[in-house]
Amino acid sequence: MNIVMIVGSLRKESFNKQLANTMEERFKEKINLKIADIGSLPLFNQDEEHDPPQVVKDFKAEIAQADGIVMVTPEYNWSVPGVLKNALDWASRVDKVFIGKPVMVLGVTPGVAGTLRAQTHLRQILSAPGIQSKVLAPGSNEILISFANEKFDEGQLIDEDTLNFLDRKVEAFIDFVKTA
Numbered sequence: 001m002n003i004v005m006i007v008g009s010l011r012k013e014s015f016n017k018q019l020a021n022t023m024e025e026r027f028k029e030k031i032n033l034k035i036a037d038i039g040s041l042p043l044f045n046q047d048e049e050h051d052p053p054q055v056v057k058d059f060k061a062e063i064a065q066a067d068g069i070v071m072v073t074p075e076y077n078w079s080v081p082g083v084l085k086n087a088l089d090w091a092s093r094v095d096k097v098f099i100g101k102p103v104m105v106l107g108v109t110p111g112v113a114g115t116l117r118a119q120t121h122l123r124q125i126l127s128a129p130g131i132q133s134k135v136l137a138p139g140s141n142e143i144l145i146s147f148a149n150e151k152f153d154e155g156q157l158i159d160e161d162t163l164n165f166l167d168r169k170v171e172a173f174i175d176f177v178k179t180a
């Protein structure tokens, strides 16, 4: 199963990137997780949507070929970072590569609310007509990681409770992708 991860932070020491790296390593026997390079995408310009720069074409092809998408996002000012929204805007036009794609949403913050507001916005964006992905239902599948400073060390998520929770949610996502 090939899963593309989209990380909403370009920061070198990003907790969200650390989470993505932890997942890539932890679940490698079960799924092939690969982080997409959304930092190289130019700002969306509708004039270019029919013949976008090659990096955009490559990104869209990566999404189109994936069995599912994992989105790992920080919260910026109660919403998703612009870099993540920019990637989704490119993907939402012309060939609309997100339509019907199974998506799992996660987020990490050093704060208390675990990126809840960003994830709520993200779920709304993922329902837009040009995106319409199949998102793992929030119900019991909200992965809101707060107090990051206490849960990460040396570039990895190390908090056992969070890792065990993550194991169960990734299993749920694998089942979701298989049946989507």
Ligand SMILES: Cc1cc2nc3c(=O)[nH]c(=O)nc-3n(C[C@H](O)[C@H](O)[C@H](O)COP(=O)(O)O)c2cc1C
Residues within 6 Å of the ligand: 009, 010, 011, 013, 014, 015, 016, 017, 074, 075, 076, 077, 078, 079, 108, 109, 110, 111, 112, 113, 114, 115
């Ligand atoms: C522009 C900006 C806005 C932020 N707004 C929020 C916010 O609304 N809620 C929150 O919990 N943290 C907020 N933060 C703090 C981030 O959660 C924190 O910087 C986090 O480490 C970013 O994710 P990263 O470690 O993956 O880069 C904000 C940070 C920045 C730089």
